[in-house]
Amino acid sequence: MVARNLNxxxxxxxxxxxxxxxxxxxxxxxxxxxxxxxxxxxIPLEHIAKTxxxxxxxxxxxxxxxxxxxxxxIKEVVNIIPSRSLILTGQAGTGKTHAVVYTIAHHMRxxxxxxxxxxxxxxxxxxxxxxxxxxxxxxxVLDDVNRVLRDYxxxxxxxxxxxxxxxxxxxxxxxxxxxxxxxxLLADEPIASRLREMCVVKTxxxxxxxxxxxxxxxxxxx
Numbered sequence: 001m002v003a004r005n006l007n008x009x010x011x012x013x014x015x016x017x018x019x020x021x022x023x024x025x026x027x028x029x030x031x032x033x034x035x036x037x038x039x040x041x042x043i044p045l046e047h048i049a050k051t052x053x054x055x056x057x058x059x060x061x062x063x064x065x066x067x068x069x070x071x072x073x074i075k076e077v078v079n080i081i082p083s084r085s086l087i088l089t090g091q092a093g094t095g096k097t098h099a100v101v102y103t104i105a106h107h108m109r110x111x112x113x114x115x116x117x118x119x120x121x122x123x124x125x126x127x128x129x130x131x132x133x134x135x136x137x138x139x140x141v142l143d144d145v146n147r148v149l150r151d152y153x154x155x156x157x158x159x160x161x162x163x164x165x166x167x168x169x170x171x172x173x174x175x176x177x178x179x180x181x182x183x184x185l186l187a188d189e190p191i192a193s194r195l196r197e198m199c200v201v202k203t204x205x206x207x208x209x210x211x212x213x214x215x216x217x218x219x220x221x222x
Contacts, residue, residue, distance in 0.1 A: 090204030
């Protein structure tokens, strides 16, 4: 059970004989005649943001989470994660990474995700640290899985896919490629088979939002 505030806790137990409710930082203890029930508190977004920054999620997105518009694309991603893995495709600037980071934050607030890992594949510096971290994560986000990657990047992608498949962990792959082009890039039929089994494929369509923002800033067309 998860509640946003004390009133929601009271509503949950309106038909019970409640002897007391004790508010803690991350939960409420509800004292009943037959024992104590614990209700988790929804974690404030500000606390989640600090955690995501510590976990090296992209600051530009994390600092702007509170201003996120709940588009249909974002709502669909929220409904997919964390129950399924996801391949998220679409051209650059269509909000793919923002949608995934928002979704991770949302489910962390409600105690559905606890230890996410975000990896921007083209800029990995410490492969050893990534290999250690993905085994501790409950969901792994691999961003920018594209043709610019070298063979050793792709080997790591495949390694993580195998691990998540075998350990029943969730993975999110964000790419500018189509799903078919992504599978061709990985060039491994056993990997392709596992991804088809594990993942929902979602494509974000539309124009480059970053380019639109730049035009607007410069006084151009919006």
